[in-house]
Amino acid sequence: MKILIVDDDVSSGSAVAEFIEEQLAYQIHLCHNAEEAYNKLKSEEFNMVISDMRMPGISGLDLLKKIKLLPNGDKIEVVIMTGFGDMETSIEALRGGAYDYLLKPVNIEELAILIERVAEKIQLKEENQDLKENFEQTVSNAKIEKASRIQYYETTIREITSVGKIGVFSDVMRGVVRMAEQFHEDRSVPVLIEGETGTGKEVVARLVHFGKDSDITQPFISINCSAISPTLFESELFGYDDGAFTGARKEGKPGKLELAQGGTLFLDEIGEMPLDMQPKLLRVLQQREMYRVGGSKPIELDVRVIFATNRNLKQMVAEKTFRSDLYYRLNTGRLYIPPLRERREAILSFSQIFLDQYSTKRDRKFRFISKEAKAMLQEYNWPGNIRELKNSIERATLLFNDLELKTEHLRFLQSDESDFERKEMPIVPGRIVLPDDELRIEQLELEIVRKALKKFDNNKSKTAEYLGITRSALRSRMNKL
Numbered sequence: 001m002k003i004l005i006v007d008d009d010v011s012s013g014s015a016v017a018e019f020i021e022e023q024l025a026y027q028i029h030l031c032h033n034a035e036e037a038y039n040k041l042k043s044e045e046f047n048m049v050i051s052d053m054r055m056p057g058i059s060g061l062d063l064l065k066k067i068k069l070l071p072n073g074d075k076i077e078v079v080i081m082t083g084f085g086d087m088e089t090s091i092e093a094l095r096g097g098a099y100d101y102l103l104k105p106v107n108i109e110e111l112a113i114l115i116e117r118v119a120e121k122i123q124l125k126e127e128n129q130d131l132k133e134n135f136e137q138t139v140s141n142a143k144i145e146k147a148s149r150i151q152y153y154e155t156t157i158r159e160i161t162s163v164g165k166i167g168v169f170s171d172v173m174r175g176v177v178r179m180a181e182q183f184h185e186d187r188s189v190p191v192l193i194e195g196e197t198g199t200g201k202e203v204v205a206r207l208v209h210f211g212k213d214s215d216i217t218q219p220f221i222s223i224n225c226s227a228i229s230p231t232l233f234e235s236e237l238f239g240y241d242d243g244a245f246t247g248a249r250k251e252g253k254p255g256k257l258e259l260a261q262g263g264t265l266f267l268d269e270i271g272e273m274p275l276d277m278q279p280k281l282l283r284v285l286q287q288r289e290m291y292r293v294g295g296s297k298p299i300e301l302d303v304r305v306i307f308a309t310n311r312n313l314k315q316m317v318a319e320k321t322f323r324s325d326l327y328y329r330l331n332t333g334r335l336y337i338p339p340l341r342e343r344r345e346a347i348l349s350f351s352q353i354f355l356d357q358y359s360t361k362r363d364r365k366f367r368f369i370s371k372e373a374k375a376m377l378q379e380y381n382w383p384g385n386i387r388e389l390k391n392s393i394e395r396a397t398l399l400f401n402d403l404e405l406k407t408e409h410l411r412f413l414q415s416d417e418s419d420f421e422r423k424e425m426p427i428v429p430g431r432i433v434l435p436d437d438e439l440r441i442e443q444l445e446l447e448i449v450r451k452a453l454k455k456f457d458n459n460k461s462k463t464a465e466y467l468g469i470t471r472s473a474l475r476s477r478m479n480k481l
Helices: 010-024 034-043 060-068 084-095 108-133 135-154 171-185 201-210 233-238 275-287 313-318 324-330 344-362 371-379 385-399 407-413 417-423 441-455 460-467 471-480
Strands: 002-006 027-031 048-052 077-082 100-103 157-160 164-167 191-195 220-224 264-268 304-309 333-337
Touching: 002 010, 002 034, 010 027, 010 048, 010 108, 010 344, 027 034, 034 048, 034 060, 048 060, 048 108, 060 077, 060 084, 077 084, 077 108, 084 100, 100 108, 108 344, 171 201, 171 333, 191 201, 201 220, 201 264, 201 304, 201 333, 233 275, 275 324, 313 324, 344 371, 344 385, 371 407, 385 407, 441 460, 441 471, 460 471
Parallel strands: 002 027, 002 048, 048 077, 077 100, 191 304, 191 333, 220 264, 264 304
Antiparallel strands: 157 164
């Protein structure tokens, strides 16, 4: 499809043209006044014109009238860009044959949807013409293309209950989504989701739980295994009966497995589960029943169990820090989410979604991403994956307010924290220099813990050994963090 954009505002027109050309892959020509656009329309064929309403000389409304008088004017779809103050003129434009209008500043999601509607209308016209010439072949081709388009859009933008709109912009993630929907159909299969921190493991877990049906009301119960003390893990998971231990409630307490009856239990960071708990969990998966702590009656379970980890469980099995029998049971339904640096084709699409989201939330003008900022976003390695990308876009919209997201709004990405940390002086006993102002011991201690965790890629056993403290002491400090 060939589109002509007419806007005397150079920055606004260029931003709209760049978005359509790069994100929607349509052929674009840009004019900065209506007279130039009209001459272009007389010499070239265009399918669509997107014109500003208020321009010096010939207005958008006058241009519309002149377009409709051209020999092929009835084949050109015209969209008017207008402000709130021109609503009456916009209505007049619709009566004069305009396809639709857009309010400025242009919302790119509305723009994309509108262009796709026009493209579909033009395609239907062409298909109707082809239908007269070759009925059977046209119907067959139309069915194939329609099915392909439906499948693409179904797997590109999804709405997941309690998560909201998500994007699936790479072939590998479309495969993950398809597998998640297959696992949704069989509640008896445990699902293991592997991937680095920030790749969206809980989002995929919710997709396994909800599937395509947003009306599901069964519970989704989540536990972060690294945040539970080993001594409390059993009662947290299985619950307990009256008198199970000192301080237990008289009426007992249901555990997370019972609370998830009929629904899903999501065990995040399963690699942090204590070894003595793992055979008990394996029994639950195999027998589909459990006992409360201190209880004597078995409780039948109807619970789907989903696990997630950012650690290499296979390596942990080899190191005997994770049980092999539990690992092979979890590995029945395995989903691997690759890091964002391995699916760079998705970076700009995610960036645009987050930019729209936070611009709306904070009432900012941001609508587009400049070419330089796009290059900067794609070249960055994103060690924190989608979570880091989302937080970076949020930070930019918090600090700035512009029509385009530019490199100066993302300058903080260039001050690589790891490079900064390498330039810092190490803490050496006997050569510690205290600051002149106050020093808070607890704040310093937590900073040391944070950097030690990063040093060992969140491996809590190695971090505790490095700091000379127990895992429980480390976990206590992590809770403060």
